[in-house]
Amino acid sequence: MRHYTFYKATLLTLALLAGLAGKAWGQTTYTITKAKNTETVHTRTQIIYVDKERELYIPELRINRTEYYNWYVHWYVKGSGTIQHKTVTIKKNEASIRGGSIGDQDQTTKNVLKNETTNGGIFWSKALDTNSTNNPQFGFDASTITYTLPTNLQEGEQVICDISNNKDEELNSNNYKEPTLLKRYVFEIKPAKDIVGKTDTFKIDYPKGSHAINFSMPSIPQNYFWETSGSYKQGESFIFSIGSESGTYKNFYLSKGNNQFTDVIIPSLQVQQIDLSSYNNPVTI
Numbered sequence: 001m002r003h004y005t006f007y008k009a010t011l012l013t014l015a016l017l018a019g020l021a022g023k024a025w026g027q028t029t030y031t032i033t034k035a036k037n038t039e040t041v042h043t044r045t046q047i048i049y050v051d052k053e054r055e056l057y058i059p060e061l062r063i064n065r066t067e068y069y070n071w072y073v074h075w076y077v078k079g080s081g082t083i084q085h086k087t088v089t090i091k092k093n094e095a096s097i098r099g100g101s102i103g104d105q106d107q108t109t110k111n112v113l114k115n116e117t118t119n120g121g122i123f124w125s126k127a128l129d130t131n132s133t134n135n136p137q138f139g140f141d142a143s144t145i146t147y148t149l150p151t152n153l154q155e156g157e158q159v160i161c162d163i164s165n166n167k168d169e170e171l172n173s174n175n176y177k178e179p180t181l182l183k184r185y186v187f188e189i190k191p192a193k194d195i196v197g198k199t200d201t202f203k204i205d206y207p208k209g210s211h212a213i214n215f216s217m218p219s220i221p222q223n224y225f226w227e228t229s230g231s232y233k234q235g236e237s238f239i240f241s242i243g244s245e246s247g248t249y250k251n252f253y254l255s256k257g258n259n260q261f262t263d264v265i266i267p268s269l270q271v272q273q274i275d276l277s278s279y280n281n282p283v284t285i
Helices: 092-097
Strands: 003-008 012-015 029-033 043-050 053-057 072-078 082-085 114-116 122-124 144-148 158-164 170-172 175-177 183-191 202-207 212-216 225-228 231-240 254-256 259-261 271-275
Touching: 043 053, 072 082, 082 122
Parallel strands: 029 114, 029 175, 043 183
Antiparallel strands: 003 202, 012 231, 053 144, 072 122, 072 158, 082 144, 114 122, 158 183, 170 175, 212 271, 225 231, 254 259
């Protein structure tokens, strides 16, 4: 059986993420009673490398601005770094081709996050939305934050986000009882210097007759850094080139069936579908 052999290496474009330092403070502070499944909730953990600050977000909430996704969202830090809401604008076509829905125009998140004293974090629930008719709030608005490194980062620093689509919450004045949690995102914080200079090469064999492969990078582009003139540069998006195409680079783009959305750049995209039908011999990507 013949095989196609592919090699992949980390290819990055330059960018720096900008944000504001400090913790977000609202007008009212709440006390949170933790959910009954807080110790057993399904947890997704990922390592995040940070230079000075880093944008963090919940993927499914960032591309959906609908009543269905009005989930409870609770951000907090285990450590000494700080977090605050980040305003971002999501394009409607990016959300749509990723399976989301934000309406018929681009949408910008607004700061709906409230402060809580239980974990020193920030949170949102539809129960807190007291002006839903004139200026409705959505889980979309609570999807994205900025995390800022402390002066002296210690081992074990984490940013945590608990989310829930359950409705068994209770709000009594400034006391909020969490609903049963759906999922917990844990971002393990590491300094950018730990990833600088690390590159990976992979050899992947595929049997003859395969029509396409999903070419996957280990992490999102923003999780790669390199050093230039004494400062760190952060990845913005992945680009790729197939060896037989004379070094012509393309942005990673999303494919759905026979549709290729090459004109929509999705910065966080880490998987690229490669059409094998045009190649009879191994190539380098």
